[in-house]
Amino acid sequence: MAEGQLFTKILIANRGEIACRVIESARAMGIATVAVHSDVDAEARHVALADEAVSLGGARPDESYLRGDAIIAAARATGAQAVHPGYGFLSENPDFVEALEDAGLVFIGPSARAIRSMGLKGAAKALMEEAGVPVVPGYHGAEQSEAHLAAEAERIGYPVLLKAVAGGGGKGMRRVDAPAAFSEALAAAKAEAKGAFGNDEMLVEKYILSPRHVEVQVFGDGTRAVHLFERDCSLQRRHQKVIEEAPAPGMSEEVRAAMTGAAVRAAEAIGYKGAGTIEFIADGSEGLRADGFWFMEMNTRLQVEHPVTEAITGVDLVEWQIRVAAGEPLPCAQADLAIRGHAVEARLYAEDAAAGFLPATGRLDRLAFPDGLRVDTGVREGDEISPHYDPMIAKVIAQGPTRDVALARLKAGLRGTEVAGSVTNLGFLERLVAQEDFRAGEVDTGLIERHQAALCEAPVADAAALAWAAMIALDLEGAPAPRRGFTLWAPLRRIVTLAHQGETVELAVESRDDGSHVITPVDGEGTAIEARWQADGWRLDGQRAPGWHREGQRITLFGGWPLEMELILPGQGGEAAAGGDVILAPMPGLVRAIFTRAGETVAAGQRLAILEAMKMEHALVAPRDGIVAEILTTEGGQVDAGAALIRLEAAEAGDAA
The missing domain is CATH 2.40.50.100 (RNA polymerase II/Efflux pump adaptor protein, barrel-sandwich hybrid domain)
Structure with a gap:
């Protein structure tokens, strides 16, 4: 293929929403796509979107998506000229890059040399220091004995952060506040790092007490680089990002110039080619300052949160990746790039926020998003959330001319999102977007932990929600039948039993001749709710009834934190099986x-x-x-x-x- 000539077919060595995202950009460019999949992903959305698909084998990543040899064989067999790695899996594996090149294929990403230079955090920090990029005070050396690491922690000053040299995604990371806790934290971090990365070497860094995670999107062609401004990714749980936004709130032009300038120097220092992210940690205790940020690491790939950068710049980063990999120069100069408005992204996961963000599985019986949002997803209604992969359902992105407008649109979008069949963090996300400190732009990586109880407490269904669920249980959710004259009979009265959060509730539903209903707790304790049909649907004591989904005896009500109730049929016990022992x-x-x-x-x-x-x-x-x-x-x-x-x-x- 001639230098600068676009590919005609590429293979995407990934799954889920990023594979779908790459396929969409490639299709818009007139490029055919090949999907790869594990056995359990044979019917997945990314497989359906691609022009061709190749099976890689078993369900586990090491049986499928991590099999570089099988991916190379699939690319050659289908005539693909290049491979896009997405993120995760093989996206930052320099051996895979070299194997692709040896097979005559193009890797849509940086060189193996660039990946290696940034892959080990200690070596990367040393390289950044040489390039004049500020780094966090810490120890990044080869001596790894416990005594030496403990001495370095004392030198740096507590609190410190232990981080896996080869780590990422919060794996192999522990905060240590005092010398007495160092040994146990080190053992735990090393064990986790060994299991996740096959490398238990650690670095020790000063822990910033009011840290903000601000990263700069860079893009290079191997000779020069540009930045596409910054993103704030401070809202995290378990060191994993939950909400990202661009630009960073409270960012002055002075600090932006210092931070983006450092990021471009970092990219050019390694001759970077493609999309990459320079991650900084900033001290947010006194606002962002030009002398208050430090290099953490470089992600030599596309990031999950790239849509917010695309939203404020109008750039398709995947298209840029493909063009530069094909030999084209950078599509534009730095002066051509500008910030337009504000964008916020929320990661919708199958996880139980009220149970400490415990990941979940399940069938997506209902999955729908309102208009006006960008939604990047790799699943559809009816798909299963697999235990073998990351449980992210979708990225929900809102944009507006200002941060306040973007946040308002995201909050409304989350409230209008409907998911049933698996527990999700949807209600938690809506609360987080509305949280007072976050709305004021006062963000740091500890915000969720500080407010976790209020953000994660599962709500209890109120009288109106129970009344609406009772109507759904009796198939009364549709428009009432027209009046048929008066009757001498008393209003029809039926009893519905619902289970909700471990308790059962009996409700009497009285249906009147005029088509309205009155729903009352059988025990007489609680509020009676009147349901009346209006032109726009049912109103419960004047309030519009929320969206809903029913699957068998399970009823889910939408509009914020989804409320789940189970219909208890006559003769069926209302209590779950004993599990205390x-x-x-x-x-x-x-x-x-x-x-x-x-x-x-x-x-x-x-x-x-x-x-x-x-x-x-x-x-x-x-x-x-x-x-x-x-x-x-x-x-x-x-x-x-x-x-x-x-x-x-x-x-x-x-x-x-």
Whole structure:
């Protein structure tokens, strides 16, 4: 293929929303696409969108999406000239880049040399110091003994942050506030890093007490680079981003010039080609300052949050990636780029915010988004959330002429989003977007943790919500039948039993001759709700009824935090099976470790086992004091959601002494 000539066919070595995103840009450019997929992704959205698809094998990433040899074989077999890696999986693997080039294929991304130079955090920081880019005070050396790392932590000054040299996504990362906690934190971080990256080397950094995570989008052609301004990614949980926005709130032109200038120097120092992100940590205690930010790392790939940059610049970053990989120069000069308005992105996950953001699985019985938003997703209504991959459902992006307008549009968009079949963080996101400090632009990486209780508390259905669910249970949600004259009979009265958050509620639904209904708690405690049909639908005590979805006996109400209720049929118990004495697997996963044995006395909250699922480790703890009666699983065993793992029994009087 001649230099500067566009590809005619590319393969996307990824899945989910990023694979769909790349396919859409390639199609707009007239380029054919090849999707790859695991066995469980054979019917996935990215497979359906692509022109061709090739199976890579089993469900686990190491059986499919991490098989570089199989991906190269698929590219050659289908006649693809280039491979786009998306993000994650093989996107920052220099060995894969070299293998592609050896096979005569083009990698749509940076060179193997650039990836290697930025891949190890310690070496990257040393290189950045040479390029005049400010770095966080810390230790990035080769001596890795515990004594040496502890001494460096003392030199830097507590609190410090332990980070895996080869890490990312919050893996292998621990905050340490005092010397007494160092040894345990180091052991945990090293073990997690070894499992995730095969490399347990650590670096030690000064922990910034009011940290803001601000990153700069850069793009290079191997000779020169430009920046596409900054993004603020400070709203995080478990060191993973939740909401991102561009530009950063409170960013002055002076600080922007200093930060973006440093980012361009960093990219040009390694001859960077393609899209990349220079991540900085800033001290937000006194606002953003030109002398108050430091280089953290460079992501040598496209980022999940790239849509907010596209929104404020009007640039299609994927198109740029493809053009530059084909040999074209940078599409424009720095002077041609400008900020237009504000954009905010929220990551919609299948996870239970009220349970500590526990990842979830399930079938998406309902998935719908309102108009006026950009939604990047790799799933459709009816798809399953797999336990094998990241549980992100979609990225929801809103744009406006100002930050206030963008936030208002995002809040309205989240409230209008409908998801049923899997627990999600939808209600948490809507609360977070409306949170007072965030709306004021007073953001830092600890905001969610400080306000977690208020942001994550699952709401209880009020009288109107219960009344509406009762009507849905009786198939009364449609327009009422026309009046048929008067009747001598009393109004029809029916009883509905609903289960909600572990409790059952009995409601009497009285249907009147004029088509209205009155819904009253059977026990007489609570509020009676009148439902009347209006031109725009049902009104409950004057308020419009929310959207809903019913799947069997499960009813979900939308409009903020989704409310789930279960219809209890006559003769069916309203209480869930007892689970206080049995620790169950909250999701499918691998039993990574068991810390107890039969006969051992345990205390409430004591860690009993580790379950690895959805790319994370989850501690399973004793729900109460007791004695371990049985271990019902084994270390290394794969278990299904709901599987019984450990059974407890009450301690005999005197045993707990």
